[in-house]
Amino acid sequence: MKETILKFKYMITPILMLFIIGIGGAIVLALEFSAHSLSQIPTIIVDHDNSLLSQSFVRELRTNSTFNIVAYSQIDNDVKDLIDKGDIAVGFIIPKNFSKDLTDGKNPNIMVVYDGAQMAMTASSKTKIAQILGTIKSAYLINVAEDQLGLMPEVAKNYINPIGYNYRLIGNPTQNMFNFFIPGFSINTIQVGMIIVVILLIKKVIAIKKYGLKVLWLDFWDQLVFLLYL
Template sequence: MNGKGFATVIHFIKKEFQQLKRDPKMFAIVLAAPVLQTIILGYAATFDVNNVDFYLLDRDRSSSSRKYVEKIVNSGYFTMKGAGENYDEVENAIMNGNAAMGLIIPRDFEKDIENNTGAKVQVLLDGSDGNKGSIAFGYVQAITADYAKNILLGKIERNGIRSPLKSVNAETRIWYNPELKTRVFMVPGITALLLMIITTLLTSLAIVKEKEFGTLEQLIVTPIKPWQMILGKILPFTILGFIMILLVNSVMVFWFGIPIRGRALFFLFASLLFILSTLGIGLFISTISKTQQQAMMVTVFGVMMPMIYLSGFVFPIENMPKIIQYITYIIPLKYFITIIRGVILKGIGITELWRETLILASMGISILFLASKRFNKRLE
């Protein structure tokens, strides 16, 4: 690239930023929207179950049953919405959505505990939300097991047995996300998701906008070479992409308290490789779209939605059918999310992620090259 060609590209970049500056709404969308979306999605995109409403039917009404219910309520995971007099009231509460769980304590609950005959309780769960139901069931099992353990230890002490019963205890250590918060897992993925949306959508819309206003034809008849035009179009959105990364990661670190454990330089390098893919996709969409509305529809429904579903951002790829798993191999977002979560949560780098980095680089260069060739052909 000679000095004159470089100066032309610089003028193009300045023109793009001036156009962005003249449109305050677009400027706000590019800079402010990712920050707000990170905060909102950071709280909304979570599968943690911190509160389960339940309806109680206590047919025993004994001291033991009250202590059991108190243990469930005091766990912090359950809120008692009411107490019924019969089974139908519990069933109706779950059916109407007033409670996600029903707890039925049968008669002779305390008597069965004292006689060592094995006391039972019935738990009814709303299985329409399978994730919430399974987690709530796990909470109940853990609370019930602890309640039974305390009863057993109390009987041992009352019977004068000094040495407690020995058992096998598993000592669990949780790495990378000790509190098992879904937010810690989701927020890094949100960073990748927003980067894809901003760079792909803006690239496709900016070029199609030139078509609609007739300025693209005016640029074609000038001495500007196609590669200068392409470079002048994609570099501004590359810069905007990195600005967005810095803003969103600042929110992640200082708002949500999720540190970047790995090397920031490798993180930025992987981001650049991913941006090559998204810019190439946006450039390709601009060649097949005649209006901004058409470009937006193709971007959202033809690119973003499949990438979100098939990248592992929300749904584990391992749980998908084999044929769908094979399709995920061509999704650039899949590899970038793997890299970004590895760097941020585990502190690993290119030594462990070289395969994903190589694939992402190959896809980024190939997609951008092919899209540029097609765009160049359309200009000619």
């Protein structure tokens, strides 16, 4: 038995590398995606209006767990600069006279800038932004109906939002997209480990045939350096 183990000693390190790379890669992925769902997306606010309405919008963003407002500014270019630096993933630019234009029926627009290199954050933030804007729009229209038509708040609400809906996610209630990524990442990591093992074994067999059994006694660190060299 001992002779058999010594005969195939050169296979021990490559096999250990396979387990180290596979298990180590899985642990790294698990730590990286342990939060399951995206939250605290770094965000910048550029508010040129500073009205009660724009401050209400900013307050909704600040209290939403999806966004983490890391900077406020009055300069539009700061959004692009911070995205280029990787400091933020989403930026909001609220135009001047936003509240006044809304009251006058001029349909003002809030500019939302996304980091295209972080599509997971972009997809998650788009959903939350639509929900926040929908809530603010409904509140504004209810106020208009109350003031202009003299309707009671509950009646105005039913006119503005005549159809209610609820949704329930089956199988993925946290909307965790990383559950679908990790199996592919893990398989890819294991494949890389298997390729490295095969290369090591092939090179070791060639070395044995060329130089004899003395190459079997390469210690662990020699083989690790050889692996890094590959």
